[in-house]
Amino acid sequence: MNHDDILFGILGNAFHCPVLGEFEFLENVLITINTDGEIDSLLKPDEYAVSDIMEVLERENRLVRLKEKQYLIPGLIDLHCHAPQWPQMGKGLDLPLYNWLANYTFPLEAKYQDLEFAKRVYDDLVQSTLSSGTTSAVYFSSIHLEPTRVLADTCLEKGQRAFVGKVCMDDVEQCPDYYRQSVEKSLYETEAFHQYVSTMSGNHGLISSVVTPRFIPSCTEGLLKELGQFATNNNCYVQTHCSESDWAREYSQQKYGETDISVYEKTGLLGRKTILAHSIFLTEQDVIKIQDYGASIAHCPLSNMYFANAAMETRELLNRGLHCGLGSDVAASVTPSMLRSCFDAVTHSRVREEGTSTKLAAGERGEAKTRISFLEAFWMATTGGGKALDKNIGVFRRGFSFDAVLVDANIQDCDLKIWQALDSASDILEKIISTTNRQNIIKVWVQGREVVCKQ
Template identity: 40%
Template sequence: MTDYTHIFQGTAFSSKSPTEVEILKNHLFCVNTNGIIEKIVAPEDNDYQTLLHMYDGKENFHRLAEGQYFLPGFVDLHVHAPQWAQSGTALDIPLFDWLNTYTFPIESRFSDLDFAKKVYEDVVSTLLANGTTTALYFATVHKEASILLAKICAEKGQRGLVGKVVMDDHEQTPEYYRDADTKSALEDTEQFILAVKELAKSVKQGVYPVVTPRFIPSCTSEGLQGLGALAAKYDTHVQSHCSESDWAHGYVQEKYGKNDAFALHDFGLLRDKSVMAHCNFLDDADADLFAQTGTAISHCPISNAYFANSVIPVAHFHEKGVEIGLGSDISGGFSPSLFDNIRQAVMSSRMLEDGVNPALPATERGVPNSRITVNEAFYLATAGGGESLSLPIGRLAENYTWDVQVIDTTIASAKFPLYDANEELHDIFQKIMYLARPENIREVWVQGEKVHSRM
């Protein structure tokens, strides 16, 4: 019989499909030396008792206590790592003003590597403590600080996809914070890609370079074209913002005579490894283009409540075959927790379906068939994120990585209302989705390695 590096015993919840949650009651999860789930064994399987006999009592056997459950690690598809320094502030002003008054001044400080190290170590640790095992990061325009973020992800055990931000349009970016010119922006990006690829050779859980035009308003056409070429040359992931707000959407239409999606596609930036944040103003043709190119959407429901001027029709885009995951959008979104964003995703979808203007008749107030369930929001935060990144993550299934949160419902300061010993497991799952706080996350594992624990 195979010699496993770890065996875990307990009840797990994982997405079976975008709408269904699979409950794996008291299963064994057999993890190999590469941190991959090699085998999952149900209690009724022939080798269940054999494996228990072989491993029970050994150091590499891990049995969940009563009231503890496994969840897949969360996949956060949109984090502005430097903005952790301003999280929770200035969310009451329009996007354009917010960027220029608060965000760009903060990000400009990351030329100071000591400051960058302090913030980046904190944000990676915070996200891990909130159950985020994989994060897709925007860094800043600074090459060295962006490489530093990738190194910190590597050291702390988080799977980090990191982008050096490009802002080379001098008409649309402040003098104190932008790339010197298009040529240097592209050269720095290429050097960044090569440095992170070299770093990745020694990182078990993986770190990845990401081609990152901030958004079309911050970049020249030449810069966007060059970034598309670099993404193709090195087969990297791509990230940007797309059709987020009235202002951003209107700017691109005025400049290029088309929506963001088609403009980005013209520059070679929509591909199977592309993730575009927000996308609230995509029309059906845009969504079809996303589905055709394999481009995914990062849905950022808390941030969208502040800056997007709309609610994204997640259910409609899913029906059209678009891959969708969930993003916190620190710090446009104030919370580092995807639990909070799962909850907001459900609430926002209900508001879109039911409408919010009582002056209108109920039949005219909302957009029919827009609601999503908590099962679907959980999928966005886990399996949907993995599919969006084309990585074997986000599910507790064979040949997927052992990226896991251990949820403890019995913590004295955050105890769940579970009084019936025979309570349905799906009801417990729902309570976890709506009630879990960081203190309920007892342990976090990435690629078979424990990276966070709470005593």
């Protein structure tokens, strides 16, 4: 049998969550990857035992054998990350959102006019996110065209699947003089960046451009309409913030007498390729519109705890079948790890369900039946993220891109401990989600290309 179209194979134990709330343990599976970087087959032991595939791959040094206590998981998907805020991570989280942006974020993002600074930061950011297992990331850049090109170039060079947007913000009442652009310049540079990405040498669909109005308080209605028209005409992804805090929600109500979702709809920014970060304060009509348009929500649990003033109704949105994934929201969080975001999503829901007031009886403190499980959170970080982006990623399936992370529990002096006499497959996956650190992630592949190798 001819196996020339097989780039390599991986033999070992793997986990994934094709169905919300469920997992599959692929024990001693042989995953073969073709020359396009896609999964060609997933073979069980009784299937590859009657084939010559193992012999051929081993003879030609195209077989990767996983060791005991090494596990393959799908590449992790970050639906919301502010790339220029990377140096800000861990600072100022005691402030309300408005003050945090004014005192830390906008002054920092303005520095990216310096291309050498941009190159230094983005090189470190992309390497760090990849090393944390993030194979696909949706990035906000700054308002500057050239540094946004630098970010796209860096992602392509390092092999990360990236959705990159040049931030647009023009409202003179909300944006500082040193950090805003006119409608005309915002639109021109959005068009220029989109054209740049579409002609990047060697891209082959790994990098996508994203229309990026920061959020309603920073953009005039005129800018939102122009960006909505451009996104519609060019079938672009759109990313923005939606009802992130009381302040943001009240701003839309006071200025427009409408919710964020209604404003995005009437300006043409709400569609199947729209990614809405946060989405805390949604009305019933908002939820219906998001579902009708097929838009996606990026749940950012840790930053919500600091800036949202309320808990997202994650359980209800998942129950209704909305597209929903996870975002790190760097730097409104303290790590780029999407596994940490999984853990935080579970914690976020548990606090919501149980409540916090010691003045109330146990049955009165929280909101019953609102928790999400570790498996559901992991689904959001993998399969759910892939569905949100409408890409064949996030799950091990024939024809899907081979985006994968190799987690090693053999690393010395780490928190991920597998006791095989005590831990079931379900236990192991929960431990991977809960206790994996960057040191445990020893290999990462994107579209079949090895982009991280620590051993």
